[in-house]
Amino acid sequence: MAAGPARLTDLAWPDLTARRPLVLLPLGSFEQHGPHLPLDTDTAVAGAVAERAAARLGAEVDVLVAPAQPYGASGEHEGFPGTVSIGHDALRLLVTETGRSLLRWAGRLLVVNGHGGNVVSLADAVTGLRGESRDAAWWPCLPPGPAANTDAHAGRTETSLMLRLRPSAVRGERAAAGPTDPVHLLMDRLVAESVRGVSPSGVLGDPAGAGASEGERLLDRMADRLAADIRAWRVSARGRLGLPDRQPVTARTGDGR
Structure with missing residues (x-):
């Protein structure tokens, strides 16, 4: 195995005939992240955490x-x-059909999830795959720290992550604080009014103080935890790799979307 992350896109089919690899599938979103962050923020973070964890595992x-x-x-x-x-x-x-197809040749599948709104459906799909005797799991990119409940979307954490990953895409001059109340106190309004009704800017948190060095520390800590959870490979009843299920608090709209 190479020292860096091994990417499926770099291989041809004969490279996989004698292997049953673990495949990490980053799953993100394409959604607003305030007036200052790119639409693919969640996807960029999930991909970066997956690649860093893969590099840490090396030949293990x-x-x-x-x-x-x-x-x-x-x-x-x-x-x-x-x-x-x-x-x-x-x-x-x-997720179900991707997992069924991929696990015809791969040994294990781990969906590295970067968007909390995916969790309910992702867990359902992975649980279904496991019920078909397929070795699948999911893992959430949850940055460490007690401020997560008041920094839920496009605040300091995500701004720091993107300043590290893609600084040219961060429009710092547009950054402004949104509501900083704990998410559970906003949940009734988020469900009834969606994010736009609660925060006209789309930000839930405050980007002030964000920096690339903080983003680097957060990425490293998430990648370290992911690599450790992969080594242990303990999967909960809901398909969550690692710690017991801790479903992020997310707004759900009434149309099932």
């Missing part, structure tokens, strides 16, 4: 990183232009 585990899936269930953000949501039913089917 035969691991490949698949191309990221950029579309997820983002109905709560559809009040903003640029958002593309495939909805929960389509996401559940997408």
Whole structure:
């Protein structure tokens, strides 16, 4: 195995005939992230965490990183232009059929999820795959730190991550704070009014103080945790790799999207 992450896109089919690799599938979203962050923020973070974890595992585990899936269930953000949501039913089917096909030749599948709104459908799909005796799991990119509940979307954490990953895409001059109340206190309004009704800018949190060095630390800590969870490979009843299920609090719209 190479020292860096091994990417599925770099291989031809004969390269896989004698292997049963673990495949990491980054899953993100294509949705608004305030006026200052790019629409593919969740996808970029999931891909970076997957590649860093794969590089850490090196020769310990035969691991490949698949191309990221950029579309997820983002109905709560559809009040903003640029958002593309495939909805929960389509996401559940997408993960199910991707897993069935991929696990014909791969040994294990781990979906590295970068968007909290995907979790319910993702867990359903992975649980279904496991019920078919396929070794699949999912893992959430949850940045460490107690501020996550008041920094839920396009705040300091995600701004720091993108300043590290793609600084040219961060429009710092547009960054502004949105509501910083704990998400659970906003949940009734988020469900009833969607994100646009709660935060006209789309930000839930405050980007102030974000920096690339903080983003680097957050990426490293997530990648370290992911690599450790892969080594242990303990999967919960809902298909979650690692710690017991901790479903992120997310807004769900009434149309099932």
